[in-house]
Amino acid sequence: MTTNRTFRVLVALSLASAAGRKKLNGVHRFLSEGYDWDMELIRVEGDLTAEALTSASRSRFDGMLIGIAGKCELRTLHADTESPTVFIDELSASTIERLPLCVFVNDNAKEIAQSAAKHLLSCPGIRSFGFVPTRVPSSWSQDRQTAFAAALQKSGRSLAIYDGHGDSREALGKWLLGLEKPSAVLAAFDDRAHDVLEACRTYGIDIPGQLSVLGIGNDEPICEMSVPALSSVAVDFEREGYIAARELQAMMLRHRIPAKRTILCGVKEVVFRASTSAIKTPAALVQRAKEFIDQHALEGITASDVVARLHVSRSLADLRFREVTGTSILEAILARRLDEVKRLLRETNLRISEIAARCGYRDANYLKNLFKKRTGMSMREWRAQSAPQEVIKKQLQRLTAC
Numbered sequence: 001m002t003t004n005r006t007f008r009v010l011v012a013l014s015l016a017s018a019a020g021r022k023k024l025n026g027v028h029r030f031l032s033e034g035y036d037w038d039m040e041l042i043r044v045e046g047d048l049t050a051e052a053l054t055s056a057s058r059s060r061f062d063g064m065l066i067g068i069a070g071k072c073e074l075r076t077l078h079a080d081t082e083s084p085t086v087f088i089d090e091l092s093a094s095t096i097e098r099l100p101l102c103v104f105v106n107d108n109a110k111e112i113a114q115s116a117a118k119h120l121l122s123c124p125g126i127r128s129f130g131f132v133p134t135r136v137p138s139s140w141s142q143d144r145q146t147a148f149a150a151a152l153q154k155s156g157r158s159l160a161i162y163d164g165h166g167d168s169r170e171a172l173g174k175w176l177l178g179l180e181k182p183s184a185v186l187a188a189f190d191d192r193a194h195d196v197l198e199a200c201r202t203y204g205i206d207i208p209g210q211l212s213v214l215g216i217g218n219d220e221p222i223c224e225m226s227v228p229a230l231s232s233v234a235v236d237f238e239r240e241g242y243i244a245a246r247e248l249q250a251m252m253l254r255h256r257i258p259a260k261r262t263i264l265c266g267v268k269e270v271v272f273r274a275s276t277s278a279i280k281t282p283a284a285l286v287q288r289a290k291e292f293i294d295q296h297a298l299e300g301i302t303a304s305d306v307v308a309r310l311h312v313s314r315s316l317a318d319l320r321f322r323e324v325t326g327t328s329i330l331e332a333i334l335a336r337r338l339d340e341v342k343r344l345l346r347e348t349n350l351r352i353s354e355i356a357a358r359c360g361y362r363d364a365n366y367l368k369n370l371f372k373k374r375t376g377m378s379m380r381e382w383r384a385q386s387a388p389q390e391v392i393k394k395q396l397q398r399l400t401a402c
Contacts, residue, residue, distance in 0.1 A: 005036070007062040007252050012042040013088075014068050018219040019237045023067055023088060026241025033348055035249055042068065063252045065244050066090075084251035086244045089140065101257055105244045107235045108264035109140070113147030116214055116233050119270045120184040121155055122284060123212045123277050128180040130160045132187040132196055135167060141188040144216065148186055173199040181210045184276070190215035190222045190232055197226050197275065208277035218271050228274035233267055234295070240265045268295045272311070285310055286324040289317065290332065297336035300360035303329040338374060341367065345383040352379050 011027065014020040024041075031037055040061070042048055045068045067088035085102045087095075096104060120129065129152055134141040149159040160179060164171040176185070176199055187193035193215030197207065205211050207228055215223065218234035243263055251257065269291035292309050293301075306329050307317045321329050337359045344355045356364040371379050 005253070007037050007249070008060070009037045009039050009248065009252075010042070010061045010064040010066075011039050012048055012064075012066045012068045013241075014045055015043040018221070019217060019235070020067065022237035023241030023244070026238040026243075027065070027245040029238065030242045030245035030249070033350070035245075063248045065248050067241075067244070084248060084257075086248045086251070088240055088244050096262065102261070103244075103247045103251065103258065104262045105240050105247065106262070106264055107140075107237070107240065108266045109143040109147045110150075111264075111266040112144060112216060112233055112235060113151045115267045115270050116148060116186045116216070117151035117155070119231070119233075119272075119276065120186065120212060120214055121152075121157075123182070123184055123208070125182050126184045126212065128160060128183040129157055130162060130176075130179055130183060130185040132162045132172070132185060132192055134188045134192060138188075144186075144188055167195070169195070169199050169202055172196065173203040173205075176200060176205055176211065177203055179211070182212070183210070184212040184214070186214050186216070188216065190217045190219040190230060193230055193232070193275075194222055194226050197228070197230065201227070207275055212276040214270075214276055218268075223271070223273060226275070231273045231276040232271050234269050234271050236265050236268045272309070274311075282320045282324055285312065285317070285320050289321055289329060290325075293329070293332050293336055297333045298340055298358060298360050300362070301333065303333065306333070337361070338371070341371065341379070342382070342386070345379060346386045355379075 011024075013024050013027075015024065048068055061083055063084040063086075065086050065088070085099070087099075087102055087104050089106055090104055096102075120126065131145050131148055133145055145159075145161065152159050162172065162175050164175065172195060176183075176196065179185075185193075185196055187196055193213055196213050199205075200207050200211060200213070207213060213230065215230050215232040216235065217237075218232040223230040223232050243265060247258065247263070269288070272288055289306050289310060292306055296305070303318075304314070307314045310317050312320075318329060321327075321332070325332065327335075340359050341355055344350055344358065348355075350358070352368065353364045356362075356367040359367070361367040368379055371382070375382055377385070
């Protein structure tokens with residue numbers, strides 16, 4: 001349900017990282033569903049100064065969405081203004097207790113660790129596992145380390161922790177040499193995994209023959225440009241931004257704090273690249289294909305894009321996918337798109353041309369014809385039958401205005 005009211009919102013997200021940019025994409029995706037914010041954006045951590053916060057206090061924002069580390073000053077500001085506020089990536093128990101009027105959205109360290117463990121345990125012949133934390137100690141790195149150790153422990157495996165500090169490639173390389181081979185290493189995030197790859201090159205450690213390396217975050221420029229290309233756990237940062245915006249909108253609109261104050265977002269997929277050597281069983285191969293389709297079908301991907309991600313031939317991918325699912329890769333892409341088309345028809349008042357663009361169709365007429373062929377009714381007829389009355393009313397108002 002949309003509202004015509006415009007809210008003034010302060011958003012602080014670091015756009016220097018892929019995670020921050022994806023979270024901002026999530027905010028924009030929420031707003032594109034019919035919500036209106038007059039948004040002031042702080043893009044760099046250094047810009048979140050006392051002066052900026054004082055100015056924000058005078059500006060009387062209706063709400064704040066904060067995803068930049070080092071937020072002590074902001075906590076003080078919030079105590080004075082009591083503006084509805086959503087924090088991203090701030091889940092310490094002490095902060096949650098100290099700020100009872102706030103909501104906290106974060107990635108799910110347990111789910112990240114379980115996905116990483118599942119992927120690395122599928123690598124053939126692995127004898128030992130390691131974790132490389134951030135260069136400077138951080139709570140989120142520690143959370144991922146603890147969760148990864150727990151996930152491995154369930155499979156009877158232990159975890160070696162790199163306890164070096166700073167950027168010493170020599171210390172990291174010697175630690176990697178000491179792991180029993182073949183080994184598998186999870187790094188706290190992709191940039192740190194890149195450090196592992198560079199240390200391996202320096203010390204002659206073969207990847208993935210002797211060491212499989214997995215990052216977290218799927219920062220595509222880093223992952224694709226690494227040598228070899230870096231496998232990574234793709235955290236659903238965009239969903240974090242979407243949910244944070246959704247919760248803040250509800251708080252500003254209803255003038256109350258929701259009962260659920262902490263929300264965790266999970267993993268999109270594990271993106272398989274050359275730095276890990278996971279076994280390509282039919283089930284594992286198809287699972288990766290389905291995960292990729294689920295996350296990227298709305299971007300206009302083709303079956304060839306799915307096959308390229310699997311690192312196998314087109315004929316083998318088609319054969320395995322049909323064996324396991326009973327349908328084709330192309331049909332799976334189409335089904336995912338049409339499911340989203342139906343959701344948008346049912347839950348929003350977006351124009352059909354907008355829905356087509358969101359679901360990977362350049363030609364709205366093509367989608368209209370396809371939809372009618374698949375469902376036996378036009379998109380307008382399907383919406384009239386399936387959508388709540390308030391959505392239909394909004395759509396009629398927009399048509400009348402045109």
